Amino acid sequence: MLFAQQPVLRLEDSAGNLVASDNSTVVTAARSAGSGTLQGSLSVKAVAGLVSFTNLSHNVATNITIQFTSGSLTSTTSIAIAVSPAATAQLVFTTQPGNGTIGSLLTTQPVVRSRDQFGNNSIVASAPTRT
Secondary structure, three states: OEOOOOOEEEOEOOOOOEOOOOOOOEEEEEEEEOOOOEEOOOEEEOEOOEEEOOOOEEOOOOEEEEEEEOOOOOOEEOOOEEOOOOOEEEEEEEEOOOOOOOOOOOOOOOEEEEEEOOOOEOOOOOOOOOO
């Protein structure tokens, strides 16, 4: 799932002024903390001194930071970004049921967990349906 807020970086001179004439610097994004792989267009070229990422995403529910680098320029790292699970998409056993006898409880009770389409455990499960 795409980040709701996509990063935009300013290319600045040593005095902190926007270098609006820069249309060639390429900035690369990489996950620097957390687990999983940062996805999307990871290298973006400046336009009028601004580098606007448009399709970054991450599919592991965890806290991450993103580091932005470009050649000899000073790199910068984002604040911690909380990546939450997507909507519930599947149910999985975390404990399989054990054998049993008619009229008695199963020797091992099953435990089921809801997960999103990427395999992350869901925070809120869908209401069960009865058939």
